[in-house]
Amino acid sequence: MKKLIFSAAMGALVIAPAAMAQDAETHEIRMLNAGSDRQPMVFEPAYLEIAPGDTVTFVNAMGAHNAQSIDGMWPAGAAEFIGAMNQDATYTFTEEGVYGIKCLPHYGAGMVALIKVGEGDAPNLEAAAGVRQPGRARNRMADLIARAEADQAVES
Numbered sequence: 001m002k003k004l005i006f007s008a009a010m011g012a013l014v015i016a017p018a019a020m021a022q023d024a025e026t027h028e029i030r031m032l033n034a035g036s037d038r039q040p041m042v043f044e045p046a047y048l049e050i051a052p053g054d055t056v057t058f059v060n061a062m063g064a065h066n067a068q069s070i071d072g073m074w075p076a077g078a079a080e081f082i083g084a085m086n087q088d089a090t091y092t093f094t095e096e097g098v099y100g101i102k103c104l105p106h107y108g109a110g111m112v113a114l115i116k117v118g119e120g121d122a123p124n125l126e127a128a129a130g131v132r133q134p135g136r137a138r139n140r141m142a143d144l145i146a147r148a149e150a151d152q153a154v155e156s
Helices: 002-014 018-023 125-129 137-155
Strands: 026-034 040-044 047-050 055-060 089-092 097-102 112-117
Touching: 026 047, 047 137, 097 125, 097 137, 112 137, 125 137
Parallel strands: 026 055, 047 112
Antiparallel strands: 026 040, 055 089, 097 112
16 A cells, blocks of 8 residues: 555656646755754744645655655645655645645654645645644644644735
């Protein structure tokens, strides 16, 4: 099953509409043992707004980390992904909505990120907000969801 998800994600990385690829940007999120604010186990930045077709590279800057999708926090039609441990991972975000990201070994320690793709209302924001998070991820993700809701209100 994991191989199927990984294969689907790799296909999403390679197959992007030509129109999206021309205007697409590449962003970087670092996976860190400690962030610039000295918080332990973080993605930096933990919140990112991008356009459909943009690519994000999750850079393993230090430690044993990975980046992967959080069940229930992914827009309909978007291929979920699992990045390999101790390696950079790249994903192209094609569907509008919010995407919850976790580092599997540090999920309970609060190592989560949220990526909002597209302008305006994220179609899956309410469903993503309802996903239960373990340990410190609960408060960190609640803060990220609140930020997405605030940004959405400003854009409306």
